[in-house]
Amino acid sequence: xxxxxxxxxxxxxxxxxxxxxxxxxxxxxxxxxxxxxxxxxxxxxxxxxxxxxxxxxxxxxxxxxxxxxxxxxxxxxxxxxxxxxxxxxxxxxxxxxxxxxxxxxxxxxxxxxxxxxxxxxxxxxxxxxxxxxxxxxxxxxxxxxxxxxxxxxxxxxxxxxxxxxxxxxxxxxxxxxxxxxxxxxxxxxxxxxxxxxxxxxxxxxxxxxxxxxxxxxxxxxxxxxxxxxxxxxxxxxxxxxxxxxxxxxxxxxxxxxxxxxxxxxxxxxxxxxxxxxxxxxxxxxxxxxxxxxxxxxxxxxxxxxxxxxxxxxxxxxxxxxxxxx
Amino acid sequence: xxxxxxxxxxxxxxxxxxxxxxxxxxxxxxxxxxxxxxxxxxxxxxxxxxxxxxxxxxxxxxxxxxxxxxxxxxxxxxxxxxxxxxxxxxxxxxxxxxxxxxxxxxxxxxxxxxxxxxxxxxxxxxxxxxxxxxxxxxxxxxxxxxxxxxxxxxxxxxxxxxxxxxxxxxxxxxxx
Numbered sequence: 001x002x003x004x005x006x007x008x009x010x011x012x013x014x015x016x017x018x019x020x021x022x023x024x025x026x027x028x029x030x031x032x033x034x035x036x037x038x039x040x041x042x043x044x045x046x047x048x049x050x051x052x053x054x055x056x057x058x059x060x061x062x063x064x065x066x067x068x069x070x071x072x073x074x075x076x077x078x079x080x081x082x083x084x085x086x087x088x089x090x091x092x093x094x095x096x097x098x099x100x101x102x103x104x105x106x107x108x109x110x111x112x113x114x115x116x117x118x119x120x121x122x123x124x125x126x127x128x129x130x131x132x133x134x135x136x137x138x139x140x141x142x143x144x145x146x147x148x149x150x151x152x153x154x155x156x157x158x159x160x161x162x163x164x165x166x167x168x169x170x171x172x173x174x175x176x177x178x179x180x181x182x183x184x185x186x187x188x189x190x191x192x193x194x195x196x197x198x199x200x201x202x203x204x205x206x207x208x209x210x211x212x213x214x215x216x217x218x219x220x221x222x223x224x225x226x227x228x229x230x231x232x233x234x235x236x237x238x239x240x241x242x243x244x245x246x247x248x249x250x251x252x253x254x255x256x257x258x259x260x261x262x263x264x265x266x267x268x269x270x271x272x273x274x275x276x277x278x279x280x281x282x283x284x285x286x287x288x289x290x291x292x293x294x295x296x297x298x299x300x301x302x303x304x305x306x307x308x309x310x311x312x313x314x315x316x317x318x319x320x321x322x323x324x325x
Numbered sequence: 326x327x328x329x330x331x332x333x334x335x336x337x338x339x340x341x342x343x344x345x346x347x348x349x350x351x352x353x354x355x356x357x358x359x360x361x362x363x364x365x366x367x368x369x370x371x372x373x374x375x376x377x378x379x380x381x382x383x384x385x386x387x388x389x390x391x392x393x394x395x396x397x398x399x400x401x402x403x404x405x406x407x408x409x410x411x412x413x414x415x416x417x418x419x420x421x422x423x424x425x426x427x428x429x430x431x432x433x434x435x436x437x438x439x440x441x442x443x444x445x446x447x448x449x450x451x452x453x454x455x456x457x458x459x460x461x462x463x464x465x466x467x468x469x470x471x472x473x474x475x476x477x478x479x480x481x482x483x484x485x486x487x488x489x490x491x492x493x494x495x496x497x498x499x500x501x
Binding site for chain 1: 339340343347350358369372376379380383384386387390391392393395397398402403406408409411412413415416418419421422423424443474476481482
């Protein structure tokens with residue numbers, strides 16, 4: 001017998017439920033895709049803006065300067081580098097935290113620059129980014145090193161006794177999130193311990209001579225810096241991921257080679273105009289050989305190998321009545 | 326002759342109505358999406374253009390300090406080295422070095438525009454370092470001091486300083 005009070009679940013209901021479900025599913029899918037695309041677009045714009053913002057951070061008449069970048073939302077800056085080609089490429093992208101959940105979204109489009117040298121971890125997250133720009137001369141101006149860290153990264157510099165100029169930099173440039181202590185015991189637990197000299201097992205980075213050893217799970221990764229450049233590369237070696245540092249060193253050496261070529265051409269051109277320096281040619285050749293060796297070293301570019309040739313070239317140029325650089 | 330009638334049940338009619346509503350809904354959402362995308366693409370283009378302009382402005386402000394431009398003589402550390410820029414113009418490696426479509430250094434003078442080369446230098450007034458396209462839009466400009474070696478200056482020659490301008494236009498983002 002038919003029950004008049006029972007709910008009739010015929011084909012119409014089944015059809016309505018199926019189509020309704022499909023529409024809701026499509027709406028949710030489209031909304032999530034819109035949000036994802038919006039975040040990618042935002043990330044791409046922020047990445048490009050950060051790249052543009054780094055231009056005024058380059059040094060002019062000064063040899064070093066500090067700046068801060070503040071973002072409205074938590075942002076991750078992705079730093080990547082390629083040493084291929086005449087100058088290599090600096091790749092910068094950014095990911096902005098979405099409104100939902102805690103995860104950081106994928107990086108947006110990559111902005112590329114041939115004249116930038118960004119030294120940092122491969123990704124830096126935060127709302128406040130500290131930027132230290134240092135002029136790099138080898139022996140002429142080659143570029144500006146831009147060192148970036150965020151408010152979430154703390155560095156603890158241990159035993160700066162034999163590095164008084166670094167001690168002075170921390171004080172005078174008011175470098176944020178960098179502590180100067182005498183023992184690793186005084187370092188906060190969440191900080192990266194950078195030891196200047198010694199062999200303390202607790203150090204994350206060990207600076208000795210002209211090298212900085214990053215203690216990693218797979219073994220130490222050693223990078224080399226030059227001591228002739230106002231400690232610019234020392235900071236870069238500490239704050240940068242070793243692989244990124246080596247890539248940027250190769251790029252800097254490639255640019256140095258191209259600038260040396262400009263100076264050589266200029267010297268030849270001015271020679272007939274009474275401002276030549278033919279005696280400098282052999283020093284340029286020696287410089288190019290050493291610098292080329294560092295630029296094309298596949299594994300571990302050791303800049304100290306070219307340091308002497310650079311110093312000699314700078315000295316010889318300084319002795320000229322009509323200096324080329 | 327028998328007349329044929331199509332008979333529809335109430336349920337069939339409802340399904341038909343629902344199908345029409347669904348099609349109408351799809352068309353409506355499609356149109357909304359179309360309007361949204363056209364707005365967002367135009368907004369994206371505007372933002373890209375604005376970023377391109379900002380990048381060119383920042384580059385033109387700082388380019389005189391770039392190693393390829395800067396004059397390293399002690400008399401004037403904010404000058405640009407015109408002799409070096411002439412060498413730079415000849416180097417094809419630098420064509421895509423800056424993200425620029427157009428980069429020119431011009432000597433401020435009353436003479437007509439005359440592109441420099443090794444033979445007419447320094448009796449010329451324009452050095453074009455980058456010219457990727459003739460359609461580069463409006464260029465940003467900055468005044469600079471140009472320094473060059475002049476063998477006729479003083480007893481053994483010396484550096485001559487002149488007023489100049491640097492023009493730069495950002496790379497069109499649709500070209501790579």
